[in-house]
Amino acid sequence: KNEVEQSPQNLTAQEGEFITINCSYSVGISALHWLQQHPGGGIVSLFMLSSGKKKHGRLIATINIQEKHSSLHITASHPRDSAVYICAVKRRGKIIFGKGTRLHILP
Amino acid sequence: SQTIHQWPATLVQPVGSPLSLECTVEGTSNPNLYWYRQAAGRGLQLLFYSVGIGQISSEVPQNLSASRPQDRQFILSSKKLLLSDSGFYLCAWSVRWGGTDTQYFGPGTRLTVL
Numbered sequence: 001k002n003e004v005e006q007s008p009q010n011l012t013a014q015e016g017e018f019i020t021i022n023c024s025y026s027v028g029i030s031a032l033h034w035l036q037q038h039p040g041g042g043i044v045s046l047f048m049l050s051s052g053k054k055k056h057g058r059l060i061a062t063i064n065i066q067e068k069h070s071s072l073h074i075t076a077s078h079p080r081d082s083a084v085y086i087c088a089v090k091r092r093g094k095i096i097f098g099k100g101t102r103l104h105i106l107p
Numbered sequence: 108s109q110t111i112h113q114w115p116a117t118l119v120q121p122v123g124s125p126l127s128l129e130c131t132v133e134g135t136s137n138p139n140l141y142w143y144r145q146a147a148g149r150g151l152q153l154l155f156y157s158v159g160i161g162q163i164s165s166e167v168p169q170n171l172s173a174s175r176p177q178d179r180q181f182i183l184s185s186k187k188l189l190l191s192d193s194g195f196y197l198c199a200w201s202v203r204w205g206g207t208d209t210q211y212f213g214p215g216t217r218l219t220v221l
Contacts (some may be wrong), residue, residue: 033209041145041195043212086151094166095210099150 003027006087006098014106019074021101023087026068034061034072035086037100043086046072079105109134113198113213120220126171126185128216130198133179138200140181141210142173146194157181193220 004025013019023032034046047054047061049070054061058077063070074081082105087098110133120126132138142154153166155173163173170189174182181198198213 035212041197041215041217043197043199043215045209045211048209088151095153097151097153 002099003091003096004087004089004098006085006101008101009099010102010104012104012106013077015078017077017105019077019081019103019105021072021085021087021103023070023072023098024068025070025087025089025096027089027091027096029068029089029091031090032063032070033088033090033095034070035088037084037086039083046085074103077105079107081105109200109211111198111200111211111213113196113216115216116214117217118219120188120218122190122220123187126183126188126192126218128183128196128198128218130181130183130213131179132181132200135179135200135202137178138202140175141199141201142181142183143197143199144194145197146191151197154183188220190220193218 007022032049035043036046037043046059049061049063051065058075060073072085082103084100084102086100089096112131114129140157143151144154145151154171155163155165157163157175160175160178163175171183171185196216196218199210201210
């Protein structure tokens with residue numbers, strides 16, 4: 001079993017829908033990152049969380065340390081949000097990546 | 108502001124040929140530097156990280172090596188490429204001391220080994 005699991009693996013939604021991507025991990029961590037990888041391959045760091053909730057524009061990330069679970073939400077989704085979203089956790093100086101969630105927003 | 112450069116952007120190499128990918132960071136000093144690989148259909152894999160000049164830690168045994176000849180330069184090399192080395196190679200940096208632990212990624216190099 002992977003130490004970091006993301007769900008769903010693939011998600012297609014209509015423009016305007018509220019999107020939730022989940023990340024569960026099985027190890028103790030010091031931080032959790034959400035990354036966005038665009039179709040060309042470039043990666044952007046969206047959030048780094050160690051507790052609670054963060055918001056940036058239409059993106060919201062939450063983490064529940066006790067339940068070892070984080071969610072990434074996108075409100076009022078738009079076709080330009082189409083990308084692969086990757087969850088990564090930091091544990092004892094090492095980073096463990098989830099396999100990503102491929103999101104496709106239809107116009 | 109900080110920027111991270113990688114080159115080349117794409118590379119096609121025959122099996123058995125050498126490899127050199129370069130990553131440079133501008134606008135910051137003393138960064139942590141990382142090399143990642145993303146193989147087709149697979150997630151990101153950390154290959155090497157460096158906390159300073161000449162200090163390299165290898166995460167995965169393979170035929171690749173890394174060097175850090177200058178504070179803001181990180182090089183990924185191979186003497187003889189394998190087919191399995193094909194993938195998307197990403198360099199990243201983070202603040203070493205007192206930072207938020209956020210990693211900033213370069214644009215990547217897409218390597219195809221034929």
